[in-house]
Amino acid sequence: MKLVVQIKLLPTPEQAAALEATLRAVNEAAARVSAVAFEHFGLRASERELRKLCYGELRAQGFGAQAAQHIIKRVVDAYTALRGGIRSGRLGGPQSKRRCKAESKPIGFRPDAAHIYDDRCLSWQIDARTVSIWTIKGRVKRVRFTGSANQLKQLAEYRKGESDLVFRDGMWFLVATLEVPDPEPFEPADWIGVDRGVVNLATTSDGDNHQGRRLDRYRRRQARKRAELQAKKSRSARQLLKKRARREARHATHVNHRTAKRVVAVAARTGRGIALEDLSGIRGRVTVPRDQRARLSGWPFHQLGEFIAYKARRMGVPVLQVDAHYTSQTCPIPWCGHVARANRPDRDTFRCRRCGFAGPADVVAGINVRNRARSAWVFVNMPDPAPT
Template sequence: MKLVVQVKLLPTPEQASALEATLRACNRAATYASQVAFAKSLKDRNGLQKEVYADLKAAFGLSAQPVVRAVKKVVDAYAALKAGLQSGNLGPPTSKRYRKAVGTPIVFRPEAAQPFDDRCLSWQYDARTVSIWTVDGRMKGIRFVCSPDQFKTLVTHRKGESDLVRRGGKWFLVATCDVPEPEVYEPVDWIGVDRGIVNLATTSDGTNHQGRQLSRYRRWQAGKRTELQKKNTRSATRRLARRARKEQRHATHVNHKISKEIVSVAQRTGRGIAVEDLGGIRERVRLRRDQRGTLSSWPFHQLGQHLAYKAKRAGVPFLEVDARYTSQRCPRCGHTERANRSDRDHFCCRRCGLAGPADVVAGVNVRERARSAWVLVTAPASSP
């Protein structure tokens, strides 16, 4: 499985200046190649490289291999845009976002991340340094730091490209690591996980990971954003950007803690993990205006991603099941009715009288659907 390891670079002022110049030159070259690709409808790598190779070397001061990386960066960006359009991430073809995306070439920020392969970047693990190509020549002996676990993964499994990133005035390398996957075991049962806004995750075991602290933090951040937006100064804009990144890191940290605990319990008890398939939920539900911001900032997708990759890395079975009526269906008698859930917190079946916390009942329904789905997944194919 593919994982990434982020290490922090500690360049000297001279090295930092060279890295900045390199990043800007590569992104100017990528923007030029993007304009050519858009104007001539060249979305394949070989065709675009043949068209712009000489221009990128002559006009932007790039060597042969950085030119190849810049072209691939453009081709990958258009492939990602095409996938986003097909999946509906930019709305219907009549929407303003969709029309803008297909009507203008992709533009790369001056300090957007730039990929480097092993010809442009080499690692000296013993010295904890890297050597990287720049427009000012090869820069050697750039120090890097990371945690012991990250360093071990880097040394053992690093393979492929590494992205040079500048964020908040600091330099990072994001390295791709190909970690072998353990064999997925046969689960003795399943842990159903119901994701929500008030309760970020509730398992079928009754474990509740509340989101009140995160919600309070987000409300406090929203108040600070309002104050800064009213100032409307350049300093306020910079502070808004810093606060947005800080809030995002906080939500990511919370999701990491929750997913790590759930995967640990599943691995210890020999069970699998099942979650609801919530794809497209923002398009399916209708909300009041005051609820839209809460749903848009709800990090449920990231929590699902964390659960999936942590389970995969631990060899824990992972399934996504149908999310329909999991909070309205009685797990004992199967009766499904909206009135079964009288309010957000409570469930009471109108037929058999089963009652309990609504989120736990939803987690139990997810578990039951995972049991049925796993039988179908593992059933041997019938012979014709």
Template sequence: MKLVVQVRLMPDAVQASALECTLRRVNEAACWVSGVALEHGVPREYELRKHTYAELKARGLGAQAAQHTIKKVRDAYTALKANIRAGNLGKPSSKRRVKAESKPIMFRREAAQPYDDRCLSWQYDVGTVSIWTTSGRLRGVRFACSTDALKMLREHRKGESDLIQRGSAFYLIATCEVPETPLNENPAGFTGVDLGIVNIATTSSGYRAAGRALNRHRKRQLDLRRKLQAKGTKSAKRLLKKRNRREQRHAANQNHIISKTIVTTAERTGHGLALEALTGIRDRVRHRKDQRTKLHAWSFHQLGRFIAYKAKKVGMPLVYVDPAYTSQQCSECGHIDRRNRIDQATFACRSCGTVMNADDNASHNIRRKGETVWIAGRESRVPAPT
């Protein structure tokens, strides 16, 4: 399985200037290649190379950097085409789709640039890298990362690494090929995981990750952004830029903690995991205007991805179940009624009288559905011999 490791580069002033100039130069070149691609009907990579390679070399890009720049542009158009085909940019006549199809894709000045082993080499023992720039090869650029990250780089790094800039800091995102653990074909059971806003995650094994602190953090960040945007001064804009991505990083860190706890607990008990298939929930669910911010601030897709790759890493079975009626059905008797859900926190069955926390009830329903899905997927459909 593929994982990525992020390391921070620690360049001196001269090295930092060269890295910044390189990213600016290659992304300006990528914008030019994008315009050529649109002009020629977005041809295949080989044909696009014939139209652009000589000019990229004349602009000071090395052979490998020119190849990667062309490939980066072609991959961007492939992603755009996939989004259009999936309907993510609206109907054919929508303004958003027309704009996306009629204008060339543009790249930010600090957008990521891929490097392969010809352009980038690692010296793990001394903690440095040697990297190509438009000013020449930079040797001895120091990098910093955790001990675990360094170990993964040593043992599993393979393929390309992306150079990115965030503010004044530079990072390398390295791809690692980690061998997969064999799947546990006979789990002792399944743990259901219910996702929500008040409680980010509730499991049928008793773990509950409360969302109160994260929701308070998001509200503080939203209020501060509104104040700074209303003020509109240079210092306010500077502070807004400084705080960029802070909420996103905080939410990602919380999701890593929650997903690790869920997977570790299930692994210790020999269980598999059952999650709700929440794809498209933002399009299906309707909320009042004052509730839409909370809905669209959900990071459940990210949490689900974190749980999925951590489970795959340890060979844990993971199944997705239909979320229909998991909050309305009694986990004891199976009775379904909208009125069973008294409020956000309380579930009271109108048939058997069972009273419990609503999220706990939903997690038990998800667990039961997960076991059914796993058994159904493994049962033989071949008729028994007569």
């Protein structure tokens, strides 16, 4: 399993100046290479052909061999990601303004965008808690770093691959790639069904409820502030909008990490697997009122599922995805199983119209997810029929 660990650098003023000059120089060079790529290849930049055009110029400008290679690779990767976004429809249809704008000009690079380092440009001294790093002003040695005991242990045992130099909010970080071996998943004694939603981020079949009301209030407050800033239409307002967007994303990510950690911890402690609803394409299947569309489309359903999956994988907890249709409208009693929209008279309540079973709607949905996982697991592990 590939993971990343974020290590905070503690450079001296002279070292920080060298790092800042390096980021500025490599991103300016990447912007020039991007312009060449767009002029000669459009959006289909080839690393081999682009190297023929730009490698010599980059070397003449004082960049090392590896730095020049990484600049060219960053540009090619950026155009590859743009083509993938266009193919998937994330930039809209062929006539959308966003897609036309992206296709009409070269990809730009922010002056402080992250830059890639491999082991030829960056060396770690874990025991001394220092790094030696290439800069445009030469090799800078003994740059101090800090991190938690767990981060440093993982860095020493599992670091493998490239690291990114990141400058954010006045601080320097190295984001290192780890190759952590996967533990063998255990045989689950049972399953925990998890229902994901807006009001309740995650509700399990055990009745544990991880509410999303505080996050919802936070996002509504941020939306009001965002509307006020958008109305000003000034440069400083646009800068504040970007800063607020990053802060809101970090907050939602923190809440999802915390929720996923709790769910996985219960599953690992009780020897059970985790069953999730397959919510692929939910935004296309669900019809919501106009005033709630932004609320639904901006909700991090997928992120929470990804966090649960990767945390479970690290703990050896099996994860199973099941069909999400009608989980909150189906009676969980095995001999009943009645499905009807009327079984859910309001958002929070489930009441079966046939047998009278009642309970919290999200808990009932979690129980149905668990029951479907039980059936799916039995079917998957069914022995092959004997040959005739």
